[in-house]
Amino acid sequence: MIVRDILKYCEKQLSDHQKDSATIEAHVVVGHVLKKSRSDLLRDQDVELSEYQQSEIFRVIHERISGNPLSYITGHRDFYGLSFTVNRNVLIPRQETELLIETVMRWICIEHLRLNIVDVGTGSGCLAVALAVNVEKADITAIDISKEALSVAAQNCRYHSVNNRVQLRQGSLLSGFVGIADVIVANLPYIKKNEINHLQQEIMYEPIQALDGGLDGLHFQRELLHQSRSKLSSFGILAMEISPEQGSALEDLAKEIFPLREVRLLRDLNGHERVLCIK
CATH class of the missing domain: 1.10.8 (Helicase, Ruva Protein; domain 3)
Structure with a gap:
């Protein structure tokens, strides 16, 4: 043939x-x-x-x-113009997640400081690495509860030569971070537990730990918002990917926890509410 x-x-x-x-x-x-x-x-x-x-x-x-996703077959996925190693220990980076990077980059254009950035639930490290590549004056802490995911993130940090500026930490949410963050980015599990078994076949190949957001899909987002209250600097920004159907609930919670800050929901290219932004 x-x-x-x-x-x-x-x-x-x-x-x-x-x-x-x-x-x-x-x-x-x-x-x-x-x-x-x-x-x-x-x-x-x-x-x-x-x-x-x-x-x-x-x-x-x-x-x-x-049903095996193409990215797992080839072992890589492009994200924000960069190539990332992926396997079944990490979520496959999605195009809509690039809105997190764009949100932070627009904010950084106004600020001229050396930034302390935290990526919560780093997975493949795509957010941490993309920020490190595009923001020279930044020290980044990338946290994940999965040792296997952190191994993949380490590969990607080395490949893009940012391993000297991205510190990998194993822990749950902000428990692996000591200090005050100028930027917090997060793409946490947000699928309701009872919906997991009804997902598309391809998504079921991805780690359940990176998908399952608890009974209402908001378990990790809710906890991160509470933890961020004492970890986010007074002029800082938090950008979190969300499910479009959760926007209103998370916006109300964020306003309750951060009453003196601006809270906004940002839409992706398809017009869906995709990012919760607090600054």
Whole structure:
């Protein structure tokens, strides 16, 4: 079988199983196995594949149509223009989470200080690393309760050469942080416990610990807001990703805990309330 034919085969398999962007995913899968870029595949359309290469592509396609997320298959995910290692110990970074970075970056444009930033529930480290890469005058503490997740975050810190400015800490919420933070960012579990088993098949491959937000989905957000009251500097900012349906409840709670601060809900590109911002 040549490259052209196996690309067509993969695209049909993905399309038949209702995978979005079947053509793109077919190129990603084949390129991943053959270690070739998209342009390489287009150039090598008539190259004959070995039996081993074919069997590996068939195996990976079977994984994908069975529901395994593409990012776990390839082992990486792009986020805020950077490439991150991911595996099943961490949540896959989403595009909507980039709004957290954008929110902090807009605030930093006004401030001209060396900042103390805390990333709560760092997972892959995508928020901590993206901030470290884009904010030179910042010392960052990245906290996660999972030792396995912190191992992935450490890989990403080293890859992007920010391991000297990002300190990884194991702990629950702000328990791993001592001091006062100028910036607190967080993407915490916010799915209601009774909804976990009804999630899309692909999401079920991700760590339950990074999804389960307790009975009402607000367990960790509620606790972080209370902890932040004594940890956030007087001029600082807190930006937290939320589920759109939780916006009103969290906005009311934030105003109760931070009565003298501005509390806003920011919308993502789809118009959904996605970030709770306190400053």
